[in-house]
Amino acid sequence: MWTRQGSKEPWSGSWAPEPGHRRRLANVPAVRRLLLVPILALAAVPLAACSSSSSSSSTGGDATGSTTGSGGTGGSVPAVANATNLHVAPVIGAGTPPAPTTLVTKDLVVGTGTTATSSNTVVVQYVGADYANGKVFDSSWSRGQAATFPLNGVIPGFAQGIVGMKVGGRREIVIPASLGYGAAGSPPAVGPNETLVFVVDLTALQ
Numbered sequence: 001m002w003t004r005q006g007s008k009e010p011w012s013g014s015w016a017p018e019p020g021h022r023r024r025l026a027n028v029p030a031v032r033r034l035l036l037v038p039i040l041a042l043a044a045v046p047l048a049a050c051s052s053s054s055s056s057s058s059t060g061g062d063a064t065g066s067t068t069g070s071g072g073t074g075g076s077v078p079a080v081a082n083a084t085n086l087h088v089a090p091v092i093g094a095g096t097p098p099a100p101t102t103l104v105t106k107d108l109v110v111g112t113g114t115t116a117t118s119s120n121t122v123v124v125q126y127v128g129a130d131y132a133n134g135k136v137f138d139s140s141w142s143r144g145q146a147a148t149f150p151l152n153g154v155i156p157g158f159a160q161g162i163v164g165m166k167v168g169g170r171r172e173i174v175i176p177a178s179l180g181y182g183a184a185g186s187p188p189a190v191g192p193n194e195t196l197v198f199v200v201d202l203t204a205l206q
Contacts, residue, residue, distance in 0.1 A: 089141035113167025131195035
C-alpha cells in the first residue's frame with residue numbers, strides 16, 4: 001500500500017505491525033503493499049455486507065461455481081482460466097460491462113479447512129486485475145510466494161470477499177470502486193473509479 005502524501009507511515013488507527021513486521025514490510029515490493037491501507041482510509045469507504053458463494057468443482061478447468069452478490073446491478077464475474085487448478089496461477093479475463101456496483105464473489109474451489117473471519121490474518125496466493133480489460137496490476141504468483149495480510153488492514157472489498165472462505169479454497173472477488181480505491185484510485189497501478197477482480201487462494205490463517 002502507498003504512503004499518504006506527507007506521511008512516512010502506511011499504518012494508522014488502532015492496528016500497527018510489530019517492529020519486526022514493519023522492517024519486513026520495508027523490503028516488500030510496492031505493488032504488493034497496494035492492498036494494505038490505513039485504518040482511517042477504510043473508515044471513509046462505505047461498507048457493504050460480505051457475501052459468500054456455493055461449491056464448485058475442485059479439478060482443473062474453467063470456473064463452474066455459483067455467484068453471489070449483495071443486491072447491486074451490473075455485469076457478471078469475468079471468466080477465469082486455470083480456475084480450479086490450485087497449482088498454477090489463474091488467468092482473469094475481461095469483464096462484461098456494466099461492471100457490478102456491489103461486491104460479487106464466486107467460489108471456484110471450496111476449501112475444507114478453517115473458515116476465515118474478519119479478525120484473521122490470512123496467507124493467500126492471489127491475482128488482481130482490472131475488470132474492464134483483465135490487465136493484471138498485482139500478483140503474488142509473479143513473486144513466487146504467498147502474501148500475508150491482516151483483514152482489518154486491507155481495502156474493504158478484499159477483506160469482505162475473503163471472510164467466509166475456508167482454507168484450501170479459491171474464490172473470485174469482484175470489487176466495485178466504492179469498496180476499493182474510489183475516485184482517487186491508486187496511481188499508477190489502479191485508476192480512478194476502477195472495478196477490481198481478484199482470484200484468491202486461501203492457504204492458511206494466523
